[in-house]
Structure formats: structure tokens, C-alpha cells
Amino acid sequence: MTQSPHAEGVRPLRADARRNQSQLLAAARDVFLERGVGAPLEEVARRAGVGIATLYRRFGDRQSLLRAVVLDALVHTKATAERALAEEPDGFDALTRYMHAVLDLRVSAVIPLVLDEIDLDDEELLPVRTASARAIQLIIDAAHADGTLPDDVTFADIGLMLVRLSRPLPGPIPPELNARLAHRHLDLLVEGLRPGRHSREPIGGPSMSLQDLRESSSRPPPTDASSSEDPAGTGTRHRR
Secondary structure, three states: OOOOOOOOOOOOOOHHHHHHHHHHHHHHHHHHHHHOOOOOHHHHHHHHOOOHHHHHHHHOOHHHHHHHHHHHHHHHHHHHHHHHHHHOOOHHHHHHHHHHHHHHHOHHHHHHHOOOOOOOOOOOHHHHHHHHHHHHHHHHHHHHHOOOOOOOOOHHHHHHHHHHHHOOOOOOOOHHHHHHHHHHHHHHHHHHHOHHHOOOOOOOOOOOOHHHHHHHHOOOOOOOOOHHHOOOOOOOOOOO
């Protein structure tokens, strides 16, 4: 396995090598999202503006490249969340800034894409996933504490909304237009989260914490029609 560029003890890369690596990771993220994880690595190298030999020299194989893309996205997500919380005037503004940044990082689209390809709970990825999730939870907690986010809006609500918004729209929509629409639709959702616009009635469907989300993801898929009405496995059926 190729050693991660984020691992401790790895010798810092030269400026040109860092640039190549950054370009390869960004290109791989976009190519895999557009064409699937089986997309030709030659296309990744072409978009990054490097030769295929450079790609293999840095990452070794497809599996190593996929892991590096996920790791890079998680590291940037954590840093983005921490900056937003430190620099914005309230929890809601920090959350809004974080959500828009994540759309650009496309981490919420990348991770679902690779669930069947790599082990997200391995000794390298799990600590980074945990640290990233903790940074996001701190933003949500801050927004709950200062009253800028309704208490019944949870980590899972934010995370799953981002997954839905991050996925490319169907049809021949150019990537740049798709990205602009995602930010527009996020703005529409954000307005609906503001306390002044929040419905007095409880939100329907299951209210899931980070732990609930993790537990539901580890359960086996439903085996009969009745359980399929509750994909989260919470015992709550969706309102129709």
C-alpha cells in the first residue's frame, strides 16, 4: 500500500511534487464522480496535467489513489469546519460556511462512491473520519447553544442533506452549472433551517444523531417489504 501523504513521519514533498499530488487528487475526485471508480487512470493523469507514470509513482494503484482522495477530502473537511467555527460570528453562519465549502470539496459525494471499494474503518482512515465528524459536531453544538439552529436539526440531517446535494444531477448538465445549482439549492435549504422560518410542528421522520447514523450504516439491509419502509432501521416509518 502506498503511504498516505498525510501520515506522520512522511518526508515533506518538494513544491513541484506537492503541486502534482494536489492536481492528481483533484482530478481523480472529479473523474471518479463523473465516470465511476473504474474510470481510466489515464484520464485522471491527463486532467491533472501529468504523465501516467507520475500517477503510479505517487499512488501505486487504483486502490491507493481512492484512499488518498478520501483521506485528502476528510483532512480538508476538518480544517474547513475548524476555520468556520473560529472565524464566523455565530454557529449558524459557521454551519452555512462549512456546508458551502463541503460542496466544493465534494467529500459528501466521494465517500458514498467508494463504500464498496475501500475500508473506511481501517487504522488510517478511521481516526481522520472521527476527527472530521467531531469538528462538524462542534459547529452543530455551537449553533444549538446560541439558538441559531433548531435543536431538532441533527448531525445526520446536515450530513445527509450534503450527500443529496453533492450528487451530480441526471442528464447532460455541465459540471460547472451543476456546482452552481448545488450552491443555490443549499441556500434555499439553509433559509429553511433558520429559527424564524422553522415550523412550529415537529419535523417528521427519524431524528438521528451521529451515533444513530453510524449504527444504522452497520446494519444488514432489510429482508422484507415491511422493513424497507424504514431504511434507517429506527422503527419509524416515513410520512407519505
